[in-house]
Amino acid sequence: MTFSSFFQSLQPSRLLSLNLRPLCLASFTLLASCSLTEIDHSNDFENNGRDVTALKRDSLYLQESLPPGLPYPDNSFQSGLAQQIKYLNRIKDKDYLLENTQTSVADLRLVAQEVDNWLRNPTQQPKLIAHQLAGQDKRGNVQITGYYVPILPVRHQPDDVYRYPLYRKPTQRNAEGRFPSREEIDFENALAGQGLEIAYTASLVDNFFLHVQGSGVIEYEDGERKLLSWGGVNGHAYRSLGKVLIEKGEIDRADISAQSIRQWLSDHPERNREILSTNPSYLFFSEGPQNPVGAANVPLTPLYSAAVDPNVIPLGSILLAQVPKLDHYGNLIGHDFRLLLAQDKGGAIKGPGHIDWYQGIGEEAHFHAGQLKHFGKVWLLLPKNPMPEKLIAK
Structure with a gap:
């Protein structure tokens, strides 16, 4: 046509x-x-x-x-x-x-x-x-x-629930000349103690999807909001989590979506490390202006x-x-x-x-973007x- x-x-x-x-x-x-x-x-x-x-x-x-x-x-x-x-x-x-x-x-x-x-x-x-x-x-x-800007609840300091950091980009590379992988950062604390933490979330899965979106709004316990922008990546190759779950027979190709991936991770917390680590790429954030802006x-x-x-x-x-x-x-x-x-x-x-x-900010935008x-x-x-x-x- x-x-x-x-x-x-x-x-x-x-x-x-x-x-x-x-x-x-x-x-x-x-x-x-x-x-x-x-x-x-x-x-x-x-x-x-x-x-x-x-x-x-x-x-x-x-x-x-x-x-x-x-x-x-x-x-x-x-x-x-x-x-x-x-x-x-x-x-x-x-x-x-x-x-x-x-x-x-x-x-x-x-x-x-x-x-x-x-x-x-x-x-x-x-x-x-x-x-x-x-x-x-x-x-x-x-x-x-579709993509959107999520709103994610966070804390200034870690506690028993909010203990997963969102990081700024580090300055020191590892011996191979790269920044650490997702496995090393999220599960081996490779960036701990460097003062790179912006805020703490309640879920590594939330962090992962914030990385996928590339930006987001965080909201602290006192109601303060900040917009996080793309601050760089770790230099490792990006691998699709959806493709991994299809290849492993965990989700049918016809059913794959952001919502189904999130639901699978929620239903299988014991396998989160295994699956999340299959994508070694990692996004770092910077605290940006008051409105979402793109690469232009x-x-x-x-x-x-x-x-x-x-x-x-x-x-x-x-x-x-x-x-x-x-x-x-x-x-x-x-x-x-x-x-x-x-x-x-x-x-x-x-x-x-x-x-x-781009679908916008918040849950309604999330719903439409995920479909x-x-x-x-x-x-x-x-x-x-x-x-x-x-x-x-x-």
Whole structure:
């Protein structure tokens, strides 16, 4: 199915029911998050949203025309876009060679300005073209997972319950020139006594999932809250816990999710060390600004920011995505189209087959992020004609 035929299949009533209004293209159409959501745990399951009819292609991007209508975003997207323009204005000019597609910071500035002009004046047609991402399967299927910023209760000092530290990045490496592994840090106290503790939690499993998210809000017993940002990693290879549990026959592939992994760890405390240690990668934190920010150092916007692989999608890009629409039980019931802002990256976001969609802060965001593991499609928006002049941020 082509880009345009996707939109032709969308009825205006469907877009309006999503609080998105279709617009005619004839008239036109802080805390670094660093998402770490896994991909390989959930590729193959029934009703996963993969388009098996799509033709295979060899190139990373396939150029297509803009569709006859786009979903108009809400005001939060406009705020996120304003931050993205500021980011693009402060970074140095550079070119990006994306296999068969070339772009630049100047191009991304122009795209942002074109979209900003459209938001202000929907009758003005933007001079943009769409480039569909090939996906890992070269058929355009991109897995869209979700991530969020959790709120985690902590203590300033350890006690009998809150005794598992969250660490800043150490300065001293081991004899092999690396920082210790997860096994060494969490179960052999390799960092104890170095003054690196930020706070203490009640669960190593909570710590692990905070590492997976890449950032979070901690809340002390006196009600004080702090935002923790990505402060670096230990240099060990990342291994998917979901994939490990599938390979060991502990969880069926169709049932794997953040919730099912957490439940399994809760049901098998005697095996937590064994399973957690299979992922030697470890995340360190720093105490960041008052709002969650992504790798582009701009505030993340719930439901509009996305984590990408910058080698495939440059930070500061604007994407059009066909995102999964799920029911309350996590079953795919369709797809919605929305604009996304490429403002973050993460250790598990590698290659053209995966983006991570930011859901927000707290438990509701956690619920929605944990359900997302389905496939959609992604288009990189680029200008028809490059313009080198630097934007003036509004």
